[in-house]
Amino acid sequence: MRINWDYIKLAFLSVAVVALYGFADQRNQKRMVDNVSVKFVGDNNLYLTEDAVNKLLIQNYGPLKNTPKEQLVLNTIEEVILSNDMVKNAQVYLTVNGELVSKIVQRKPIGRIEGVSKFYLDDKGERMPLSKHHSARVPIITGKITGKSLEDAYVILDYINKDDFLRKNVIGIHIEDEGKYQLKFRMENFVVNLGGVDNLNKKFSNFMAFYAKAAKDNSLEEYTAVSLEFNNQVVCTKI
Known part of the structure; x- marks a missing residue:
């Protein structure tokens, strides 16, 4: 019986890719939050300060720096920021470098x-x-x-x-x-x-x-x- 090496190579490659992806995903989940930053979009008049946002997050979650990334629920963090009366819109995301960023639009x-x-x-x-x-x-x-x-x-x-x-x-x-x-x-x-x-x-x-x-x-x-x-x-x- 003739062995089709092309199919075997393709199957091996697929398994390797899946394994590498799983390894990378698992490693990424174990990474910690390296830094927390707050960015205000638009108007430079700050009715809400970066310190006030960080205090709000700490009150709800404790210090977020060095928190495992898989423990974060970004939607709930956004909801906490939106609970402040000065906030019109908020977007929270993680960068590939492990930085937790909160982009905030203030009310005008x-x-x-x-x-x-x-x-x-x-x-x-x-x-x-x-x-x-x-x-x-x-x-x-x-x-x-x-x-x-x-x-x-x-x-x-x-x-x-x-x-x-x-x-x-x-x-x-x-x-x-x-x-x-x-x-x-x-x-x-x-x-x-x-x-x-x-x-x-x-x-x-x-x-x-x-x-x-x-x-x-x-x-x-x-x-x-x-x-x-x-x-x-x-x-x-x-x-």
């Missing part, structure tokens, strides 16, 4: 509420606690804080953040009542009576046309109030 505040309770509104319109590590430079919201007025304030803030001029210049929103909102600008003495959140695009287009003309005429300092409450009009009050 767009307004700060100054009322009986003090907190931020984030870019999703959700409440976000103040941070002891960093204070965000965002418009201050004052006045009659209610659930509905906060919803409206978020609509205004969201619009402001999409416009470069408004984002740089609006420093405050005062809630006189539900449906009556007043804006404060950084460099101007006048306030802007916005009214409600209806037709914001038209209201701000009218305001920008007024502002450009008044700036050209050097007359901005002559006004104490600018009202956008009336349809397609800008009504100004002079000193």
Whole structure:
């Protein structure tokens, strides 16, 4: 009987590959975590610090360095990090060098509420606690804080953040009542009576046309109030 050496070689090679893979996998599982690192993605303003993340992990898992890699459940570590109110998203993974990396995206505040309770509104319109590590430079919201007025304030803030001029210049929103909102600008003495959140695009287009003309005429300092409450009009009050 003729022996087919090609089949024998192929079978031997397959067994060798499986054995090597199993050996490598077993060796990899026995490896320890060599280092633990935290990386923040995006905004450089740290409302949550690396030390705070490490402390959170230690409280739940103890020191992770020198922990056998097979003992780690990465999904549960991500869930622990996401439990922090400052975290928007988290990704945890192990590198081939045995480093446990936590990549974190922080929540982004767009307004700060100054009322009986003090907190931020984030870019999703959700409440976000103040941070002891960093204070965000965002418009201050004052006045009659209610659930509905906060919803409206978020609509205004969201619009402001999409416009470069408004984002740089609006420093405050005062809630006189539900449906009556007043804006404060950084460099101007006048306030802007916005009214409600209806037709914001038209209201701000009218305001920008007024502002450009008044700036050209050097007359901005002559006004104490600018009202956008009336349809397609800008009504100004002079000193």
